[in-house]
Amino acid sequence: MPAPEKFTSFIDQHADDFIQRLKEAVAIPSVSGDPKHRPDVFKMGSWLQGQLESLGVQTKQVDLGKHIMDGQELQLPPAILGRIGNDSRKKTILIYGHYDVQPANKSDGWDTEPFTLVVDNETGRLIGRGSTDDKGPILGWLNVLQAHKALGLELPVNLRFCFEGMEESGSEGLDELISSEAAKGKAGWFGGVDAVCISDNYWLNTRTPCLTYGLRGLAYFKLTVSGPARDLHSGAFGRAVHEPMTDLVILMSKLVAPDGRILVPGVDEMVSAASDEEKKLYDKLDYSIADIEEAVGAPIALSSDKSAVLMGRMRYPSLSLHGIEGAFYGAGAKTVIPASVSGKFSIRLVPPQTPEAVEPLVQAYLLAEFKKLNSKNKLNVENLHGGKPWIADYKHWNYQAGIKATEAVYKQTPDLTREGGSIPVTLTFAESLGVNVLLLPMGRGDDGAHSTNEKLDKSNFIEGSKLLGTYLYEVGAATA
């Protein structure tokens, strides 16, 4: 039997073992955005390093230094670098993924414990935080390595790995590591890399695999209004003092219109309108209003025009309001005037926008709007983190390999999509290493990444593992 077929049948035969390994990974609550889970993020990094080592990968942990989160100085989780294969006749592919996850509590509305992977045999779903973002895909690469090691098969390419534990919190420290390794040239960890592959996004729908050639960038803001020295009784001080929450809610209401238009002057205006020609690209994608309604679980699409919805997600910037820190949110009816409240919002960016260009517009606008309130409270606007948007050349051999692999595994030609989310390190790899980057997603559009009941379909985990390995074979066979 040819090597690729031996490989894929091994994946089928060991599906249960792979799910067991995913269970172990999900059980480690590696939430990078919560200081109390920082030890778990370290634990997850070490677990991953152990797995890679046991599969024959040479690894090292790179200390990325310290940072401040919620006023505390914390050690950043390490980058886990790996390498296997050094055959100058083969191409070298760098794999990136992240081992941290978004926060999750059962009380957010999960049906099951978020950090216990539940295998729902009726629906074929593997439910748990990180199942699709991004532990499932990372483990997909481990499955590929395990199959080759167990079968005594040579990998068709040399592999380099870069796994980080801060992607969900701004990838702090990683750009510096990549730039310094890139500056070492051939001697650096990424020396000789021909292309990069990242599996950290999702299909557009639930039926058609896709390759992704664009990501939106991000500028994340924290807007704080503070006034009284302490929380106040609203009976004693209501209508007697300027209330921070009142100011904050007014300011937040001025950021985005209900139809999605960004109200910060100059932000939407940076992006040119799509031509009729370009709109056709979106019309061709396998997508319908029913898909978005299914993915979000309600009939709330901003438009009934499919290409308008797709361009809102991929081609235009968006501004979302995420939450208010310091506000009363518990059960009951507490009659409090919070002393200080912070609104969190972010802007997803598209070319030619950058966080550096957008930030002063946001600062100036909020300051001007705050002035109009004639409030004696204090305003502070911070930019918590950000990243630039990215677009790749999808005619490159790296994409051709992804297309052929998808056709081989799924018997379908993948859609070519842009992603609404952000993976800031993608552009850093493309620019620092000067190579093509391919996004090769494993999960489906209804996986609920960052949401409650996040899942990865078992079939996507298993076929997706085959896809990653088959992609390596296609790269190995590519002539360019």
Ligand SMILES: C[C@H](N)C(=O)N[C@@H](Cc1c[nH]cn1)C(=O)O
């Ligand atoms: C697309 C990727 N799987 C992802 O979820 N990225 C995050 C990155 C981020 C930045 N700040 C917080 N998280 C995203 O797009 O939200």
Ligand SMILES: [Zn+2]
């Ligand atoms: Zn992710």
Ligand SMILES: [Zn+2]
């Ligand atoms: Zn994520």
